[in-house]
């Protein structure tokens with residue numbers, strides 16, 4: 482008897498992307514988009530599906546405040562979940578929520594609490610931002626009230642956001658990557674995308690190549 486095991490559609494999708502990106506050193510975003518586009522047009526790279534980019538403003542992902550810029554005064558050691566908001570080529574603001582793995586956790590700690598491997602130069606007075614997609618299987622971790630440790634609900638992964646989001650326990654293979662962030666006026670602006678490879682990429686090199694080509698495609 483054939484046994485059918487239902488797969489998480491996001492994981493399946495990621496596998497597809499990995500296969501598409503791993504077919505050779507010459508594979509670029511255009512060919513990736515083409516490959517994905519032929520399978521499912523919704524995967525086409527658009528401003529909404531682009532990765533977080535330098536200059537993007539962090540806005541609330543939560544439905545109660547969706548799309549509102551996050552103010553520095555709202556931050557604490559409990560993550561606020563954000564999406565990056567950029568612009569289309571014609572200058573129209575766009576929230577990059579078309580890619581679920583663009584969720585970002587934003588925190589504010591006492592600057593003295595931030596320790597290596599946090600990249601301090603990419604923080605602003607204790608404000609630090611990380612991917613909010615678990616590096617194990619792509620679930621969305623949560624901060625727990627009363628604990629600054631971030632917990633993944635799927636397989637009990639734990640991360641320490643004061644120390645580069647390093648893995649404290651469970652199956653995640655690597656930290657959730659940091660992004661550069663700074664305060665600009667009353668908003669939070671990215672100074673970089675993910676500094677190392679986020680969930681779904683096999684290596685930092687693969688991620689950097691994808692990011693570079695996405696930036697060129699959307700410039």
Ligand code: FES
Pocket residue numbers: 615616617618619620633634635636637638651652653
């Ligand atoms: S998806 Fe987070 S621990 Fe498995």
